[in-house]
Amino acid sequence: KVEGYLLTMDIRGSTQFKINAASEVWSRFMNSYHSMATQITGKHGGYVHKTAGDGFLVSFGVMNAGADLSDIPCIEMDVANADHTRHSYDFENASKAITEIQDEFFRLREKYLISENLRLGSALGFGEITIVQRGHESYRMEFDIDGEVIQRCKRLEEYSKVIAKQISDECGVCVFSTELQKYIHKLSHLHEWKITQANMKVRDFPQINTLYYK
Numbered sequence: 001k002v003e004g005y006l007l008t009m010d011i012r013g014s015t016q017f018k019i020n021a022a023s024e025v026w027s028r029f030m031n032s033y034h035s036m037a038t039q040i041t042g043k044h045g046g047y048v049h050k051t052a053g054d055g056f057l058v059s060f061g062v063m064n065a066g067a068d069l070s071d072i073p074c075i076e077m078d079v080a081n082a083d084h085t086r087h088s089y090d091f092e093n094a095s096k097a098i099t100e101i102q103d104e105f106f107r108l109r110e111k112y113l114i115s116e117n118l119r120l121g122s123a124l125g126f127g128e129i130t131i132v133q134r135g136h137e138s139y140r141m142e143f144d145i146d147g148e149v150i151q152r153c154k155r156l157e158e159y160s161k162v163i164a165k166q167i168s169d170e171c172g173v174c175v176f177s178t179e180l181q182k183y184i185h186k187l188s189h190l191h192e193w194k195i196t197q198a199n200m201k202v203r204d205f206p207q208i209n210t211l212y213y214k
Contacts, residue, residue: 061090
């Protein structure tokens with residue numbers, strides 16, 4: 001088990017685009033999108049765990065986490081300081097990746113002359129993640145991840161639709177989970193979102209009252 005960041009991404013409006021676009025245009029656009037998102041993720045130290053259609057599940061600071069030293073006597077403070085530095089560094093990398101992917105996504109829209117209102121919905125969260133191997137040793141084994149933060153990010157990515165409708169349905173929105181508050185000051189142009197109405201709560205996470213988005 002390690003603590004790290006999880007990013008989920010999905011393209012809004014892709015179903016209608018796929019229906020309207022020529023199959024060759026759809027295929028080339030998706031290939032370019034997957035190549036771009038994977039390249040930027042890797043450049044900033046992230047790891048793509050899964051893709052499904054236009055959806056991505058990405059981690060930062062998980063697959064490259066160092067050894068657990070917490071059981072060594074008298075170094076608790078050093079470990080805590082090192083963890084804080086590492087988490088801060090991984091947060092900056094994840095944030096840079098999100099910004100670059102959003103920017104390049106809109107350039108791809110222009111390149112392929114896409115008139116549909118395609119935009120990215122995404123969410124970034126932090127939490128304990130378990131790395132596991134799944135499959136069958138005689139056929140295929142692969143690394144997978146598990147943890148509450150995965151479900152939370154999926155729900156926050158869905159919630160980006162709610163925020164987008166309130167501010168502008170023409171733009172992509174990335175939601176930053178509440179536990180990232182201590183690192184939020186590192187980012188500019190980030191907005192606070194207060195959830196005060198019961199019917200506006202995040203699905204499965206009614207305890208969340210404050211989010212951040214860009």
